[in-house]
Amino acid sequence: GTGSAAAVPINADFDIAYVTPVTLGTPPQTLQLDFDSGSSDLWVFSSHLPTSQIRGQQIYAPNKSSTAKLLDGHSWSITYGDGSGSRGNVYTDNVTVGGLTVGSQAIECAQQVSSSFTTEDHIDGLVGLGFSTLNTVSPKSQLTFFDNAKSNLDSPVFTADLKYKQAGTYDFGFIDEAKYTGEITYVPVNSDPGYWTFPSSGYAVGSGNFTASSISGIADTGTSLVYLPTAIVTAYYRQVQGATNSRSYGGYVFPCASTLPTFTFGVGAARFTIPAAYLNYAPVTPGSATCFGGLQSSSGVGINIWGDVALKAAFVVFNGGNPPTIGWAAK
Numbered sequence: 001g002t003g004s005a006a007a008v009p010i011n012a013d014f015d016i017a018y019v020t021p022v023t024l025g026t027p028p029q030t031l032q033l034d035f036d037s038g039s040s041d042l043w044v045f046s047s048h049l050p051t052s053q054i055r056g057q058q059i060y061a062p063n064k065s066s067t068a069k070l071l072d073g074h075s076w077s078i079t080y081g082d083g084s085g086s087r088g089n090v091y092t093d094n095v096t097v098g099g100l101t102v103g104s105q106a107i108e109c110a111q112q113v114s115s116s117f118t119t120e121d122h123i124d125g126l127v128g129l130g131f132s133t134l135n136t137v138s139p140k141s142q143l144t145f146f147d148n149a150k151s152n153l154d155s156p157v158f159t160a161d162l163k164y165k166q167a168g169t170y171d172f173g174f175i176d177e178a179k180y181t182g183e184i185t186y187v188p189v190n191s192d193p194g195y196w197t198f199p200s201s202g203y204a205v206g207s208g209n210f211t212a213s214s215i216s217g218i219a220d221t222g223t224s225l226v227y228l229p230t231a232i233v234t235a236y237y238r239q240v241q242g243a244t245n246s247r248s249y250g251g252y253v254f255p256c257a258s259t260l261p262t263f264t265f266g267v268g269a270a271r272f273t274i275p276a277a278y279l280n281y282a283p284v285t286p287g288s289a290t291c292f293g294g295l296q297s298s299s300g301v302g303i304n305i306w307g308d309v310a311l312k313a314a315f316v317v318f319n320g321g322n323p324p325t326i327g328w329a330a331k
């Protein structure tokens with residue numbers, strides 16, 4: 001089988017995150033979920049949440065689904081690097097994404113979410129697409145939607161075609177040749193950390209020389225920005241008039257009117273250029289003349305993250321075969 005579903009930016013002004021419609025249970029309950037290759041829990045706003053923590057999100061009510069089953073004695077609790085998090089209990093039910101159905105998928109129902117989830121009213125939960133070793137359900141960890149679907153897929157892959165300020169797609173089970181140009185460059189994935197960790201071959205700032213340098217990082221559809229080693233990031237912002245690394249804003253900022261260089265990264269012999277517009281991420285506060293960069297230092301993060309700002313400059317194949325690999329193509 002295969003599946004194909006839209007990845008829609010949650011904000012009209014800048015690409016904080018992308019959501020995809022997912023139907024749960026019988027009769028179908030449709031939620032808008034954030035597909036996240038940087039984590040491995042499928043969790044949803046649910047009828048078990050205090051109403052004080054719900055602000056407009058759609059909820060999944062397992063007691064309204066004839067196919068829902070409580071996973072007795074199981075719970076989950078997750079914290080993301082930005083300190084946000086959620087926890088709750090677990091049901092299994094049918095989950096459908098773009099025509100692809102998984103029966104008895106673990107659906108982690110939130111009983112508590114942190115304030116940043118409550119205030120983000122366009123995200124009804126997450127679909128983790130990382131490796132199932134990262135799943136937080138206890139005492140028995142659960143498989144991701146992709147791992148459950150894999151055996152029924154024409155090919156054990158999913159692809160991300162994210163776009164700048166417009167809807168893209170997630171495809172499951174096939175590679176759509178119409179979505180990319182040229183060849184797909186595949187590199188090995190180290191899944192031990194539980195992420196889609198792959199080697200990048202180097203970078204260039206604007207029209208400058210390409211610096212060959214092996215950079216290990218993760219392909220993370222759930223993280224908005226790109227986080228790279230300080231040496232690379234300072235080389236980039238040296239080319240931006242008025243850029244500073246702001247302690248108060250927590251990263252590199254610059255006058256919104258600044259001219260930004262592009263940023264090119266290598267995957268094997270292939271080169272991908274992130275347009276300047278993607279790197280002028282957003283005003284630090286609505287209407288401000290100071291803007292926050294789409295490229296930030298990973299020194300406070302602990303790992304290098306190729307988030308949406310990079311992913312939307314390419315067509316990316318997450319190959320869940322044995323061994324796993326990741327493919328990058330121009331589009």
Ligand SMILES: O=C(CNCc1ccccc1)Nc1scc(-c2ccccc2)c1C(=O)NCc1ccccc1
Nearest residue numbers: 034036038039080081082084220222223300301302303
């Ligand atoms: O957690 C993820 C992917 N999920 C991101 C997400 C999506 C919706 C809501 C909340 C979070 N990716 C990874 S892998 C490793 C980290 C990390 C980041 C900072 C410090 C330590 C670890 C993160 C992560 O938290 N990403 C989101 C993020 C937030 C702030 C700064 C950077 C990245």
